[in-house]
Amino acid sequence: MVLQKRLDYGFNGYQVPPTPRATRSARRRSSLKKRIDDTQMCAFDLLATVAGKLLLDGENSHASADSLTEKGQCVVSKDFANKEQQGKEKSLEEKPSDERSCDRPFIVSELISKAPVVNNNVKELSHAHNDACSGLASVITTSDCSEKVGSAVKLVNGESRIGHGKIDVDFSGYGVSAGCKLEDGNKNQPKIEPPKTGKVSFGAMADICRLEDPVVGNRKRPALVSSDNSVKFPFCRDRSPRGSFPKSRNDVNIVVRDDDENSSGCTQPSTVCKAFRPPRIEDRRMRRLLASKYWKVTPKLKDRERFSTDADLRPAYRSRRNFYHRQRSLRDYPFKKRKIYDHSSVSNSGGGFSSDGMSSSPGKVSSGDVSAGTSAFAAGQHTSFQPRDSHVKLKIKSFRVPELFIEIPETATVGSLKRRVMDAVTAILSGGLHVGVLLQGKKIRDDTKTLQQTGIFHDNKLDALGFMLEPNRTESPPPQHPEGRSLLLPCETPQPLARYPAAPSVAHKVVPQGTCDASLVTNFGNLIESDHDSAPSPPDTSIEKSLTGSRALVAVSPMTAEALAAVPVRKVKRSDAAQRRIRRPFSVSEVEALVQAVEKLGTGRWRDVKMRAFDNAKHRTYVDLKDKWKTLVHTARISPQQRRGEPVPQELLDRVLCAHAYWSQQQAKQQCKQQPETCFLL
DNA sequence: ATTAGGG
């Protein structure tokens, strides 16, 4: 139903413009929560990805910036006679950052220079079954208020028993470790283990930790609080320096709260233990429902609880269409994960390596990042199951949270700090990841080798093998924050981030350490995507602000090479690794290109429009173009005063209306031909 | 994979 009409028509030929339906303003503010969710999901996916695939090639981004004009597309005369109109309004699209402030705890972070390391280990106690393929069981944990989050991944063991298992959260950076003991039986009855030196463990019932259950809360709190001062919880320290257990105050939500978008005050890390359930129970639809509900409804306890319960309904990340490979790769994790079990077989070593040789201690290997314990051993011990073929079973016990350095003025709000942290984390997560494999602390770079050749056998010592999650690239850095854009670290090689609106907010600082590898460093360049034309730099309030006050410096340094922290957590529902794309306002030149293309091709041929005018703008999909057109039409109809964002020349808007009218009519005609009867109605 | 529309 494409109108294959001559493309070159005169602009004077438009006829009666059919009244187009008013497009509704598509101005919706993406909710932070959603974003967080996405991020979490992302993290989850990451974990999953790792679990599922030993090696992922990093996707390489490609960037070539061709401006439209270079393509000779902008042929039509542009005499923006009506420029007077523009510029009247220059309101920024982005609202004050406050709006997105989030109370929700999110990830692990550290304000201090100290390298925060969160190590979460999940040891599943039951390996009873070898439903190897079932895979990833679940990830959980949570953190309270943006402090630390532990993430646990449980691989293998298809039949995860709810209530059995133990989660150890090791905040090595702080010398605090929290353990979450899961037991069946009386749920909600967390077991608290006596704090040991330098270690604090708290337990939480596996099944669902009732948020509102005061008992739980109180119980746990002490444990947490008891953690000595060495533990740095930026937010909480100042707030309520309570050295003892405030048993009286229930309002101190520290504990098991699995979330807390509301609990502004929570400051202590909390872990939520979620029951492990067989993955992929949910169907996408369900997930969506939940998800959407989730962020539409202000998290109330009740809701939250519901969610927490549902959290397990992790989506089976599949089928999500995307243009971005990265998303895709993450999304496929179920498949990949499975792969690990199904295909990673190693023809057994007759050959000879003895696993004995490998003795790197867990600490060493995993110190970096993701340590994957492996486990043929573990499995073997718990299972009578004998690997029929020599398969290598792997279990990733923990991921380490990369260092996050954040510098922020004292006057900044906690909310902004949280945002910043989230940005940093989001940046990491959203960029996609690479998986690195370490054997005895050494990175295995040759992807072509077989596990066997590499020396990974099913009977390796568990500790010998380690996985790393390395930031792949930062494709969609978090949106900039008005009050201060992050700056690159001094040592950072300034990359051409200029054009990328949000880009500046994220700096991946690669600190060569130990095995730090170059791959980490390379990620940066990819930040810049080819743009259609010189994109308008986003509202430039940022630079100024950042200079003045809230200079934010967010650097993520994948220390040893490791990298990512996975922090999925409650509400792991949606977001298949799909983070909401960053907003990228169309520049005037883009608009013009769009208008011109549509004038020629008409509406309804977005793919062609895309190819014609935005072929080089990878980030503009035909859907985007269509949406943009929609908004343009809308914009053209409203008064200039009501328009927001970068003003579009009236001339263009006029053309938009003309073209829209013209093509609408064409479309109507077209339909008339097909259905003469209805023609009269029109 | 595209298109069209609602959100």
Place this chain on the structure above:
DNA sequence: CCCTAAT
């Protein structure tokens, strides 16, 4: 921008 349904 996202999400879906329908092509």
